Amino acid sequence: MMRSPSSWAVAVRKPDGAIAAVCKPITSPMAKRRIYRLPVVRGVIALGESLAIGFRALAISAQYAAQEEDEDGEVKTELSRGQLIFAFAISIGFAVMLFKVGPALITSRIGFKSTGAFVVVEGLIRVGIFILYLSLISLLPDLKRVFQYHAAEHKAINAYEAGEELTPERVQRFSLIHPRCGTAFLLWVMVIAIFVFAFFGRPPWYWLIATRILLLPVIAGIAYELIRFAGKHQSNTYVMALLAPGLWLQRLTTRQPTLDQIEVSIRALREVLDSEKQAVPSAAARVEVMA
Numbered sequence: 001m002m003r004s005p006s007s008w009a010v011a012v013r014k015p016d017g018a019i020a021a022v023c024k025p026i027t028s029p030m031a032k033r034r035i036y037r038l039p040v041v042r043g044v045i046a047l048g049e050s051l052a053i054g055f056r057a058l059a060i061s062a063q064y065a066a067q068e069e070d071e072d073g074e075v076k077t078e079l080s081r082g083q084l085i086f087a088f089a090i091s092i093g094f095a096v097m098l099f100k101v102g103p104a105l106i107t108s109r110i111g112f113k114s115t116g117a118f119v120v121v122e123g124l125i126r127v128g129i130f131i132l133y134l135s136l137i138s139l140l141p142d143l144k145r146v147f148q149y150h151a152a153e154h155k156a157i158n159a160y161e162a163g164e165e166l167t168p169e170r171v172q173r174f175s176l177i178h179p180r181c182g183t184a185f186l187l188w189v190m191v192i193a194i195f196v197f198a199f200f201g202r203p204p205w206y207w208l209i210a211t212r213i214l215l216l217p218v219i220a221g222i223a224y225e226l227i228r229f230a231g232k233h234q235s236n237t238y239v240m241a242l243l244a245p246g247l248w249l250q251r252l253t254t255r256q257p258t259l260d261q262i263e264v265s266i267r268a269l270r271e272v273l274d275s276e277k278q279a280v281p282s283a284a285a286r287v288e289v290m291a
Contacts, residue, residue, distance in 0.1 A: 001057040002153065002268040003050070003290045009271035010057040011264045012064040019264055020064045023271040026053075043224025044217045050182075050290075055087055098133070099126055099190070100212040108205060115201045123194035130190060134183075134252040144255055151176035151254035152265035157289050160273075166266050168259040176254045179230045180290050183253045184246025188223040189216075191245075196222075 001010045009023040029045055030036040036045050103126040112118040137143050158174040159166060196219050200211050226243075233239045240247075257265075272289060 001054070002157075002265075002272045003053060004272040004276050007272050007275035008053050008057070009268045009275070010060050011268035011271065012061045013260065013264050014064055019267050021267050021271050022060050023275050024056075025275070039225055040218065040221035043221030043228075046224055047217075047220050051088060051092075096213055096216065099130055100193075100216065101209050103129060104208050104212050105205070108202070108208060112202070115198065118202050119194055119198045122197070123190065126190050126193070127187070130186065131249070131252070134249070138252055147253055147255040148257040148261050149265065152257035152261045153268075154178040154181065154250075154254065155257065155262060156265040156269045160269060160289065166269065168262040168266065171262050171266060172257075172259060176256065177247050177250050179234055179240070179243055179247065180227055181246070181250050181253075183250045184243060185223055185227050187246045187249050188226055189219055192222050192226075193219050 002008065003026070005026075007023055007025050009021060011019055011021040014020050026049065028036075028049060030042055036042060103122050106125055107118055107122040110121065112121060138147065152171075154176050155171050155174045156166065157178055157180075159171040162174065164170050164174070193215075196215055197211065200207075202208070203211065230239050230243050269289060
């Protein structure tokens with residue numbers, strides 16, 4: 001799956017070996033109101049859009065894999081709005097409980113008196129659970145294939161940004177790591193949370209849970225700005241050194257892809273690039289693309 005400023009596309013390898021692709025426009029609130037384009041606020045909006053698009057892309061890929069097509073060869077249906085909202089709520093609820101509320105409650109049981117020690121230990125527990133979670137799911141055979149496609153997306157974007165010809169053989173030479181990866185984003189959400197939560201000390205358990213949930217959008221918005229800045233300053237040694245932990249963590253969520261997997265990622269990339277040319281013919285040659 002690839003996303004550009006005004007569209008997103010998903011490409012799927014069908015059981016018969018052909019590649020199917022769906023490209024859809026993005027109608028973002030950021031294009032309608034200036035307030036939604038403000039720093040941090042735009043990060044919250046972008047995160048919500050990315051989650052919604054991700055669920056829709058998964059639904060499309062699953063339906064193509066099952067050959068659920070109509071007479072014209074198009075996907076019959078996508079998930080309904082209600083189904084998307086339900087899946088979204090379950091996923092977010094699980095993540096918040098596991099990575100936000102859980103570490104806070106565990107740390108509160110330990111009984112730290114110092115606010116600084118409490119917040120730091122909570123952050124370390126949170127990062128530890130996150131790394132353990134990624135390590136365990138990476139052992140699942142089906143997830144290994146997902147991580148291969150994840151790396152194929154990164155390689156295609158790296159090749160595009162380097163001005164290289166988009167062929168599987170040439171794209172394969174590029175790194176499977178990319179600064180704008182969601183894995184790096186999640187790690188920075190957890191690190192930034194340490195500093196944000198430090199301002200609230202160690203409140204009663206009910207406020208402890210409330211702050212971990214209610215402040216998540218703010219933390220995500222700050223993390224988004226950091227990742228966005230890094231994506232535009234990849235040649236800066238100091239910036240990349242700062243982001244190094246997030247780049248290392250991508251080793252857990254990427255695996256070396258095959259050429260046929262890279263071919264699928266290239267197809268998705270071409271779809272959004274073609275869409276950008278149609279939407280803004282006079283736009284700059286280089287478009288910022290995210291996977």
